Amino acid sequence: MSRCVDLCSDQPLLGSASTSHWLVVVDQPRPWPAKTQDCLTIPAQWEERMNEWRASRTPFTLLARHSSAGEIHCFGWKQGVVSDWQGQPVSEKFLVCTHGSRDICCGSLGPRLAQALRAAGHQEVWEVSHIGGHRFAPTLWHLPSWRFFGRLSLDNPECTPRFLRGNAAYKPELQLMEARLFQERGQWPLWLEPREGGCRAHWADGTSQDWQFTFATHEHQGPMSCRDIPEGKFDPYTSLEILGNEQLSTP
Numbered sequence: 360m361s362r363c364v365d366l367c368s369d370q371p372l373l374g375s376a377s378t379s380h381w382l383v384v385v386d387q388p389r390p391w392p393a394k395t396q397d398c399l400t401i402p403a404q405w406e407e408r409m410n411e412w413r414a415s416r417t418p419f420t421l422l423a424r425h426s427s428a429g430e431i432h433c434f435g436w437k438q439g440v441v442s443d444w445q446g447q448p449v450s451e452k453f454l455v456c457t458h459g460s461r462d463i464c465c466g467s468l469g470p471r472l473a474q475a476l477r478a479a480g481h482q483e484v485w486e487v488s489h490i491g492g493h494r495f496a497p498t499l500w501h502l503p504s505w506r507f508f509g510r511l512s513l514d515n516p517e518c519t520p521r522f523l524r525g526n527a528a529y530k531p532e533l534q535l536m537e538a539r540l541f542q543e544r545g546q547w548p549l550w551l552e553p554r555e556g557g558c559r560a561h562w563a564d565g566t567s568q569d570w571q572f573t574f575a576t577h578e579h580q581g582p583m584s585c586r587d588i589p590e591g592k593f594d595p596y597t598s599l600e601i602l603g604n605e606q607l608s609t610p
Contacts, residue, residue: 370579371600373523376525377490378527378530380417380437381419381436382419382420383405383409383422385399385400385423386428386430386431387425388426389457390460395458396421405433436505436527436528439561451482453518455472457469457486458488462493463585464584465496465498468496468497471513472499475516492507494584498510499511504518536604539604540570548561556571557571568606573602575599577600580593581594
């Protein structure tokens with residue numbers, strides 16, 4: 360178990376969230392195969408919607424939820440607002456990866472994290488299939504913030520910036536920039552609009568700022584899961600570091 364907790368512990372979490380503007384969650388009790396698409400029953404109308412997203416290159420994620428309710432849930436992000444398919448606000452949810460057939464670390468730590476979150480009083484804790492970044496287990500997707508977190512403590516499972524992997528609405532560069540702006544201003548920007556070489560930050564008070572930033576890319580080699588350690592299997596992956604950021608004139 361300690362190997363799971365220590366896996367890639369020296370590598371940065373930030374910038375590792377998968378990018379998605381839509382999330383579809385299908386109720387499907389475990390056991391799940393390694394690829395959940397092989398066990399999910401998707402109605403034709405939902406297949407059509409997902410094909411439209413594929414055609415328009417709109418990033419989305421399809422997950423299984425450990426539930427026998429037989430429902431399909433859809434959530435979307437647009438300009439900092441997360442809503443369901445009917446456009447209604449989304450209550451707080453913790454989507455914890457417990458996909459043991461995909462990754463041994465998520466299968467061992469994920470259920471314990473879900474239990475700890477429920478014990479802490481959180482009402483909607485969903486045990487879901489693989490959300491990516493299993494080397495950072497236990498990991499979860501938080502709604503409605505749309506942010507990923509990893510290496511969460513089982514004793515005190517607080518989703519604080521220390522455990523932030525990034526906002527799934529953005530590519531890695533903007534995930535880092537959002538966290539930098541939070542650090543500097545003490546509040547999250549409402550949303551970030553990508554610009555060449557930077558972004559425009561929009562705030563809840565109606566103001567906006569243009570920013571430019573520079574990054575360094577770091578190359579890493581490491582096991583993606585505990586099952587890779589006995590085999591000596593090491594895979595390459597990258598992380599980003601902000602070298603500098605500059606606020607331009609406010610529009």
